Amino acid sequence: MNAADDLAEALAFLRRRVAGEYEVDEFGFDPELNDKVLLELLRPLYRHWFRVETVGMENVPYDSGALVVANHSGTVPVDALMLQVALHDDHPAHRALRLLGAHLVYELPVLGHLARKSGHTLACPEDADRLLRKGELVGVFPEGYKGVGKPFSERYRLQRFGRGGFVASAIRAGVPIIPCSIVGAEEIYPKIGDLRFVARALGLPYLPITPFFPWLGPLGMVPLPSKWMIEFGEPVRTDEFEPDDADDPMTVFNLTDHVREIIQHQLNALRLRRGHAFPLFF
Amino acid sequence: MTHTVLVTGVSRHIGARLASMLAADPEITRVIGVDTVPPPSYELGGTEFVRVDLRSPDIAQVIAAADIDTVVHMSLVSAPSKGAGRSSMKEHNVIGTMQLLAACQRSETVSRVVVRSTTAVYGSSPHDPAMFTEDAEPHEPPVHGYAKDACEVEGYVRGFARRRPDVTVTTLRFANFMGPGVDSPITRYFLQPVLPTVFGFDPRLQFVHEDDAIEVLRRMAMEDHKGTFNVAGDGVMLLSQCVRRAGRPTIPVPSPAFRVLGELARSVGLMEYSPEQLALMSYGRAVDTSRVSAELDWKPKFSTAAAFDDFLRSHGLTDGLPVRTFDWLSGLGVGRGAGRPGGKAGSKAGSRAGGRR
Numbered sequence: 001m002n003a004a005d006d007l008a009e010a011l012a013f014l015r016r017r018v019a020g021e022y023e024v025d026e027f028g029f030d031p032e033l034n035d036k037v038l039l040e041l042l043r044p045l046y047r048h049w050f051r052v053e054t055v056g057m058e059n060v061p062y063d064s065g066a067l068v069v070a071n072h073s074g075t076v077p078v079d080a081l082m083l084q085v086a087l088h089d090d091h092p093a094h095r096a097l098r099l100l101g102a103h104l105v106y107e108l109p110v111l112g113h114l115a116r117k118s119g120h121t122l123a124c125p126e127d128a129d130r131l132l133r134k135g136e137l138v139g140v141f142p143e144g145y146k147g148v149g150k151p152f153s154e155r156y157r158l159q160r161f162g163r164g165g166f167v168a169s170a171i172r173a174g175v176p177i178i179p180c181s182i183v184g185a186e187e188i189y190p191k192i193g194d195l196r197f198v199a200r201a202l203g204l205p206y207l208p209i210t211p212f213f214p215w216l217g218p219l220g221m222v223p224l225p226s227k228w229m230i231e232f233g234e235p236v237r238t239d240e241f242e243p244d245d246a247d248d249p250m251t252v253f254n255l256t257d258h259v260r261e262i263i264q265h266q267l268n269a270l271r272l273r274r275g276h277a278f279p280l281f282f
Numbered sequence: 283m284t285h286t287v288l289v290t291g292v293s294r295h296i297g298a299r300l301a302s303m304l305a306a307d308p309e310i311t312r313v314i315g316v317d318t319v320p321p322p323s324y325e326l327g328g329t330e331f332v333r334v335d336l337r338s339p340d341i342a343q344v345i346a347a348a349d350i351d352t353v354v355h356m357s358l359v360s361a362p363s364k365g366a367g368r369s370s371m372k373e374h375n376v377i378g379t380m381q382l383l384a385a386c387q388r389s390e391t392v393s394r395v396v397v398r399s400t401t402a403v404y405g406s407s408p409h410d411p412a413m414f415t416e417d418a419e420p421h422e423p424p425v426h427g428y429a430k431d432a433c434e435v436e437g438y439v440r441g442f443a444r445r446r447p448d449v450t451v452t453t454l455r456f457a458n459f460m461g462p463g464v465d466s467p468i469t470r471y472f473l474q475p476v477l478p479t480v481f482g483f484d485p486r487l488q489f490v491h492e493d494d495a496i497e498v499l500r501r502m503a504m505e506d507h508k509g510t511f512n513v514a515g516d517g518v519m520l521l522s523q524c525v526r527r528a529g530r531p532t533i534p535v536p537s538p539a540f541r542v543l544g545e546l547a548r549s550v551g552l553m554e555y556s557p558e559q560l561a562l563m564s565y566g567r568a569v570d571t572s573r574v575s576a577e578l579d580w581k582p583k584f585s586t587a588a589a590f591d592d593f594l595r596s597h598g599l600t601d602g603l604p605v606r607t608f609d610w611l612s613g614l615g616v617g618r619g620a621g622r623p624g625g626k627a628g629s630k631a632g633s634r635a636g637g638r639r
Contacts, residue, residue, distance in 0.1 A: 011612050018604050018608045019526060019605045020523040020526030022523070023587070024518065026568055027412045028484075028520060028566075103409055106408035106409075108482075109482020109537070112408065112482075113484035113520075121412050122409070124411050130411075130412070
């Protein structure tokens with residue numbers, strides 16, 4: 001591999017982009033753009049800023065469908081993007097994580113179509129079922145806004161897990177649930193207050209006050225360089241259930257609670273293992 | 283068995299092609315084509331044309347006089363015509379369908395009704411699943427224009443199917459037609475010199491090639507397949523990808539301005555615009571077609587991308603200016619290195635023809 005080859009490859013890539021000669025899947029996922037541009041922009045953050053370490057990658061299947069269920073935190077959903085880089089770059093099969101996101105993302109200009117190109121789609125049972133049936137690796141954050149927007153004082157405490165729709169989807173598809181804990185995202189924007197009225201006026205779920213935002217303006221939007229670890233736990237099997245069990249609320253609630261407990265325990269252990277959030281400074 | 287088929291909307295390309303294809307079929311004895319305006323005669327083949335205004339009860343006489351057994355209702359207009367306005371379009375679509383169905387309900391001979399509808403009935407919103415199945419409930423049902431007409435038409439068709447359970451009623455929801463002969467708001471959009479897009483949005487679009495659409499219509503007219511079916515080419519294309527393949531420049535316009543400019547352009551007759559177009563251009567729409575594939579044991583010949591490429595080829599729009607400029611620049615800059623991207627261009631035709639999946 002020499003410089004001329006690199007250049008030729010880059011030119012070929014650019015030409016494909018200019019000519020529209022690439023393919024997107026039915027959800028709007030553009031694998032080439034995702035790998036070469038979108039993830040590339042996140043990689044410095046992943047490798048050098050947060051120094052993300054992954055544990056238990058062998059628990060993520062090589063080529064079959066699975067549902068990754070993770071804790072959500074950090075005020076701004078950077079954890080979702082880092083999880084995506086982790087599974088693409090650190091998994092031997094370079095798996096594309098198909099994240100299920102909130103409505104809000106798809107209403108907004110720019111963000112909505114970038115999310116689709118990066119492989120995300122709307123969090124709804126139809127899309128989850130469809131992706132899992134196709135053998136994709138689907139990622140969900142059942143805590144939603146309650147998790148990502150919780151105050152700093154409640155860090156590493158899992159919030160309520162929605163209505164358990166993700167569990168029903170996994171049962172219907174008969175795919176394993178992979179409990180995932182992300183440590184480090186809690187410290188990137190420590191949320192100590194909420195500009196509730198402004199948020200409501202802007203139609204946002206919350207508008208955080210951190211020690212640096214909004215006081216330092218744009219500089220306050222730089223995430224703090226905490227040390228991150230992401231652990232994938234042992235898969236929880238769902239193929240012992242009948243697909244009809246997805247309609248049984250008791251089964252769904254019990255399994256939801258079970259997954260939540262696993263993630264909370266895993267989270268506590270991983271937090272101890274990581275040690276201090278800012279090892280350089282202390 | 284003898285067949286006498288009535289096809290409405292034969293003055294338009296797809297209707298005319300379907301009628302002439304059915305007329306050429308030995309299993310069908312007679313094809314009667316009706317429309318409010320006469321079609322270009324060469325397209326109709328052996329079809330007998332009867333000029334009927336669908337909004338009038340005359341259609342009942344045509345059906346009674348000819349012992350029609352199959353009705354293919356293609357007469358759904360997607361945009362207001364130049365002279366007449368929106369209200370005449372609505373009358374044509376909705377009242378026309380009501381008159382036709384009223385005539386079918388009275389008829390002793392009609393045993394099969396095939397209605398052309400559109401995937402626009404699903405609307406477009408950021409709250410909808412990525413792929414609509416036939417049973418999906420849209421989050422925001424259409425309240426404007428063509429899509430609303432189609433919803434109302436489907437409502438009357440369902441009512442008819444309930445009242446005449448002995449008649450096989452088939453509703454076909456087509457994605458946007460695409461192909462060399464198609465002339466529709468979306469094909470006219472891609473033929474403009476500069477394409478306005480909604481800033482910050484890149485919708486997923488889906489097309490069905492005219493040949494595939496006609497094949498589905500032909501099968502439905504010849505065989506009994508009760509129910510509602512989505513019909514579209516496999517896969518989706520993003521608008522950005524479509525305009526790149528067309529080699530056309532775009533102007534991204536923020537969505538409120540898009541609405542204002544759209545109304546303005548329509549009032550001076552520059553282009554068609556209706557509010558549901560803004561939703562489609564922002565959020566896009568795609569449908570699941572597994573039901574029709576299973577029912578007919580058939581796959582469309584053209585994927586969405588292949589249908590679009592065929593449309594571009596027929597209008598001489600391949601290898602647009604941006605690609606040629608790029609090749610020229612890369613040839614200038616790196617000399618020998620440009621051989622590689624040029625080589626990729628050669629394989630393009632193959633990958634295009636193959637399409638997705």
